[in-house]
Every structure is written in structure tokens, then in C-alpha cells.
Amino acid sequence: MSQLVYITTEPTQTHLETKTNPIWIHPHLIESTDPIKGRQFRVSAPIPKNTVLLVDRPYSIIPVVDNPTDNDDLICSNPACNRRAPRNTRKTCPNTCLGDVAWCGSVCRGKDSLRHGFECGWLKRYAVSIRSKYGEYDFGMLWIIVRLLASRHCQRLDLDSGLELDPGLKCNGWRGIESLCGSQETWPCDMVKSWTGFVKRYLLDGPLLPHGMSAEQVLHVICQEEANSFGLYPRETGRFPVPWPVVGRGVQYAGAVYPTASMANHSCWPNVVHKADENGHMVFTACRDIFPGEECCISYFDLAEYTDLTSRRERLRELFRFVCRCERCVDEEPEEVSEWIDMGGFMS
Numbered sequence: 383m384s385q386l387v388y389i390t391t392e393p394t395q396t397h398l399e400t401k402t403n404p405i406w407i408h409p410h411l412i413e414s415t416d417p418i419k420g421r422q423f424r425v426s427a428p429i430p431k432n433t434v435l436l437v438d439r440p441y442s443i444i445p446v447v448d449n450p451t452d453n454d455d456l457i458c459s460n461p462a463c464n465r466r467a468p469r470n471t472r473k474t475c476p477n478t479c480l481g482d483v484a485w486c487g488s489v490c491r492g493k494d495s496l497r498h499g500f501e502c503g504w505l506k507r508y509a510v511s512i513r514s515k516y517g518e519y520d521f522g523m524l525w526i527i528v529r530l531l532a533s534r535h536c537q538r539l540d541l542d543s544g545l546e547l548d549p550g551l552k553c554n555g556w557r558g559i560e561s562l563c564g565s566q567e568t569w570p571c572d573m574v575k576s577w578t579g580f581v582k583r584y585l586l587d588g589p590l591l592p593h594g595m596s597a598e599q600v601l602h603v604i605c606q607e608e609a610n611s612f613g614l615y616p617r618e619t620g621r622f623p624v625p626w627p628v629v630g631r632g633v634q635y636a637g638a639v640y641p642t643a644s645m646a647n648h649s650c651w652p653n654v655v656h657k658a659d660e661n662g663h664m665v666f667t668a669c670r671d672i673f674p675g676e677e678c679c680i681s682y683f684d685l686a687e688y689t690d691l692t693s694r695r696e697r698l699r700e701l702f703r704f705v706c707r708c709e710r711c712v713d714e715e716p717e718e719v720s721e722w723i724d725m726g727g728f729m730s
């Protein structure tokens with residue numbers, strides 16, 4: 383296998399900062415468009431191993447707790463902070479909307495009042511019933527959507543009224559969310575049907591959620607979120623070959639949508655590892671030397687957990703609806719399978 387990727391078409395390049403608002407982008411990390419893969423990251427100059435390439439802030443982030451009665455891993459809800467909120471010092475909502483909503487202290491709670499005000503009534507009214515009816519996954523998905531809409535709401539208020547918001551709330555990333563991949567065509571009909579029901583039942587409550595979007599627009603945001611959300615784990619994702627002794631990335635403690643980091647495509651032999659820092663910012667780091675023109679890829683799952691070709695492909699098909707043709711997968715696949723995929727197998 384060669385580390386060099388030869389570009390056959392001249393990629394179109396744009397400046398990332400015009401669409402999104404990440405905290406840091408390496409000057410040699412560029413956005414380009416591939417005729418098959420769509421948007422992607424490439425590097426315009428050699429990047430040495432261990433170089434930090436991107437630090438992106440979440441547009442929406444929620445805590446994920448395996449056991450909701452043991453909420454030790456809650457994160458501070460203030461977007462300017464998002465660090466872990468220890469049980470003994472954290473503050474909760476005076477309106478007792480949901481036990482998973484916490485702040486690391488009263489200062490963060492005060493600064494987050496406008497954004498939390500958008501979700502508070504909705505959480506109080508629907509969180510318990512959605513959780514008991516549909517389970518943790520669907521509740522988490524709907525909450526992350528409500529927090530996306532809350533960030534957009536704050537951004538609009540900021541622009542419209544000239545309100546002096548806390549700098550952490552100045553989320554200029556909605557344009558980045560709009561340009562995420564994912565649409566109704568990405569997902570099976572039964573999933574889209576179920577999300578359509580959720581939108582009607584829970585996300586069009588005008589007085590509770592004054593977002594002003596149509597059912598179709600909110601459904602589109604769900605289709606994008608499901609194709610682009612990240613899990614946050616205590617350890618990095620994507621180092622390959624997997625170090626020995628094998629240590630997985632740990633138990634997920636949060637889920638988030640990152641407008642810029644979402645542009646990264648998947649490879650089962652990635653050149654970039656990713657991990658969130660202590661403030662929930664997604665950090666991309668080169669895990670080997672990267673050559674000019676090479677695409678920067680991350681792994682969408684834990685490579686220590688899914689090791690063989692079949693399990694990796696099944697995981698990606700299930701979660702992201704595509705067949706991986708990275709150089710590792712192509713190298714490992716038997717010839718007949720390769721021909722079958724070229725003829726359209728897997729896609730039906």
C-alpha cells in the first residue's frame with residue numbers, strides 16, 4: 383500500500399473560515415471537492431506526524447449517560463465551557479427540566495440562560511415521555527436537534543438585535559450546518575418515516591420552540607445530523623495499526639455536531655486521529671506524515687473494536703449507509719467481492 387494519493391482531477395478549494403467558525407485550522411488544511419466523495423479535507427503542503435490540524439467547536443453537544451441515574455459524566459451546558467461538571471459542585475436547572483442538564487457552576491449557568499431558555503420548556507414537557515416511549519437513542523437525537531436549533535436561535539438574536547452575547551454563544555456556524563451532507567435520500571424510508579413522525583409530534587411546537595422552520599426543513603436537519611454527529615470518548619479514535627496491548631476508546635460521554643470537523647471522510651487506515659479536548663472541542667491530529675495533495679481521513683468507529691473487513695463494512699453500512707473503498711478495505715477484499723461491488727452489490 384502506498385501512502386501517496388494521486389489527484390486525477392483538480393480539486394476546487396475554498397476557505398473554510400467563510401462557512402464555519404472553528405477555533406483553529408492549520409494553514410495547510412484545505413477544503414476540496416471530490417467528484418465521488420463530495421466535500422473533503424486535503425493538505426496543500428507536507429504535514430509531519432503529530433501536527434494538530436483542526437480544533438472545532440461543537441454547534442450542538444449533549445451528555446450521553448449509560449445509566450441516567452449515575453450522571454457522573456455530565457458536561458457543563460454553557461457552550462463557552464462544556465467541561466466536565468463534577469457532581470459535588472455542579473449546578474442544575476432551577477426549573478428542574480431534566481437531571482442531565484448541568485453547569486460547572488453558577489457563573490456558567492447565568493451565561494447560558496438565553497440558550498438554555500430555548501430548550502428548558504421543551505425538555506420539561508417531553509424528555510421523560512420520549513425517553514420512556516422511544517429509548518435513549520431517539521431521545522438523544524431529538525435533544526441534539528433541539529440544541530442545534532437553540533444555537534441557531536441565539537445566533538439569529540445576536541445578528542438581529544445586536545444583543546451583547548457571551549463570546550462563547552457567538553456561533554457563526556449555521557452555514558456550516560446547512561452545508562453538511564445527508565438528505566432524505568440518504569436514509570431508508572422507514573427511518574425517514576419515523577423521523578417525520580418525531581418532527582410533527584415534538585419539534586413543531588411553536589410556543590415552546592420558536593425556530594420558524596417548516597417540518598421539511600427540520601426533517602432535513604435530522605437527516606444531516608444523523609450522517610454527521612460525533613461521539614465523544616475518553617481516548618482517541620483512529621490509530622492504526624492498533625497499538626498493543628489493545629485499549630479501546632472507552633465509554634461515550636457526549637454526542638455532538640461539529641460544522642467543520644464533519645467534512646472529514648472515513649478511512650479504515652486513517653492519517654488523522656480525533657479526540658475531544660476538555661472543553662468538548664474536536665481535535666484532529668496527524669498520526670503519520672501526510673503528503674501534499676493527500677486526503678485527510680478519520681475513522682468513524684473504533685478500529686480496535688471492528689478489525690476484519692466484514693465487520694468494518696457492516697458497521698459503516700449500518701451507521702453511515704456507504705461501502706468503504708479505502709485502500710485497506712480494497713487491499714483486504716477477495717477479488718470476486720470487489721467485482722460484485724463494482725457492479726452495484728451492497729447498494730440495494
Ligand SMILES: [Zn+2]
Binds near residue numbers: 458459485487
Ligand atoms: Zn462551565
Ligand SMILES: [Zn+2]
Binds near residue numbers: 479
Ligand atoms: Zn431547564
Ligand SMILES: [Zn+2]
Binds near residue numbers: 651694
Ligand atoms: Zn475501509
